[in-house]
Amino acid sequence: GNSVTQMEGPVTLSEEAFLTINCTYTATGYPSLFWYVQYPGEGLQLLLKATKADDKGSNKGFEATYRKETTSFHLEKGSVQVSDSAVYFCALPTQQAGTALIFGKGTTLSVSS
Amino acid sequence: GAVVSQHPSWVICKSGTSVKIECRSLDFQATTMFWYRQFPKQSLMLMATSNEGSKATYEQGVEKDKFLINHASLTLSTLTVTSAHPEDSSFYICSAPEGPYEQYFGPGTRLTVT
Numbered sequence: 001g002n003s004v005t006q007m008e009g010p011v012t013l014s015e016e017a018f019l020t021i022n023c024t025y026t027a028t029g030y031p032s033l034f035w036y037v038q039y040p041g042e043g044l045q046l047l048l049k050a051t052k053a054d055d056k057g058s059n060k061g062f063e064a065t066y067r068k069e070t071t072s073f074h075l076e077k078g079s080v081q082v083s084d085s086a087v088y089f090c091a092l093p094t095q096q097a098g099t100a101l102i103f104g105k106g107t108t109l110s111v112s113s
Numbered sequence: 114g115a116v117v118s119q120h121p122s123w124v125i126c127k128s129g130t131s132v133k134i135e136c137r138s139l140d141f142q143a144t145t146m147f148w149y150r151q152f153p154k155q156s157l158m159l160m161a162t163s164n165e166g167s168k169a170t171y172e173q174g175v176e177k178d179k180f181l182i183n184h185a186s187l188t189l190s191t192l193t194v195t196s197a198h199p200e201d202s203s204f205y206i207c208s209a210p211e212g213p214y215e216q217y218f219g220p221g222t223r224l225t226v227t
Contacts, residue, residue, distance in 0.1 A: 032214050043206065043220035044157075051214055089156065100147040100208075101216060103156045 002027040006090045006104025013080055013111050021075040021107045023064075023090035033057075033066055033073040034091040034101065044089070047075075080111045115141045115211050119219035126197055126226055133193045134222045136163075136207030142187035143209035148180075151204040151221070163190040163207075197226040 007022040025033065035047040035057070048057035050066035050073065057064050062077045073090060090104040116139040126132050136146055144165045149157040161182050162170040169182035179201075181193040194201055206221045 034216075036218075044208075044218040046216075049214065094159070099210075100149075100159045100162060101157075102159075105156045106154075108154075 002031060002092055002094055002102055004090050004092055004102055004104045007107055008105055010108040010110060013109070015082055015111055015113050016079045017111075019075070019077040019080045019084075019109065021088055021090075021109070023073045023075065023104060025071050025073065025090075025092055027071075027092060030066075030068060031092045033064070035062070035064055035073070035075050036089045036091055036103070038087045038089065038106075040086070047088070080109070082111045082113050085109055085111045115139070115209075115215070115217045117207065117209050117217045117219040119205075119207060119222050121222060122220060123223045124225070126224070128198055128226055129196055131193055131195045132197055132224060133191055134205055134207075134224075136190045136192070136209075136219050138188045138209045138211075138217070141209075141211050143190075143211070144187060146184065146190040146207055146209045148182065148190075148192050149206045149208070151206060153204075157206060160192075160205075163192075165190075194224065197224070199226045202226045 004025045032051045034049045036044045037047045048059040050057040053068040055066045064075045087106045087108050089106050091101040094100050118137045120135045146163040148160045151157045160175045163182045163184040165184040171177045184190045208218045210216045
């Protein structure tokens with residue numbers, strides 16, 4: 001079945017630093033790929049997604065490109081803020097669109113001013 | 114975007130009692146909903162798939178007699194933790210897909226069994 005491997009943290013950065021969180025996957029075909037964010041004490045929120053190879057998902061200054069050659073979907077942000085402190089999860093469907101998601105182990109990001 | 118709610122958001126119960134958690138899709142219909150479990154500082158693990166009008170499908174290792182799932186309508190799924198024990202204390206999250214790419218998550222229910 002599909003699987004995902006995500007860089008584990010914690011990641012500690014200063015405000016305005018560059019962020020990369022690595023995510024690689026194994027899957028049959030080319031499933032949609034997702035990044036979710038969980039702020040302290042809150043539920044999961046979709047951060048961005050890419051539905052086909054070479055797509056770039058972006059939101060709130062975060063970006064991730066669906067690269068089928070390297071089976072990767074790394075999350076990047078050019079300048080992080082304190083408000084970006086959260087746990088980030090890479091995810092993909094278990095089998096096909098509309099099914100449950102498999103999540104990476106999550107990466108905790110802490111940004112200090 | 115679509116909204117999924119969960120109730121209660123936090124519950125404390127005594128060991129041996131049962132607890133029911135509700136998951137509702139507020140502005141769309143969901144023939145399928147998913148239940149996940151998240152331990153502190155860990156990832157979400159799929160527990161089961163809730164299907165409207167049929168039995169739930171449980172993941173390997175999840176006790177179906179302990180975690181009872183009922184998909185009562187196109188907008189409501191319930192998870193009942195029966196005879197709860199302290200090791201059942203966790204964060205339970207439901208989600209509902211809308212279309213092929215969107216999946217909406219509830220805010221989660223924190224269960225503490227004393």
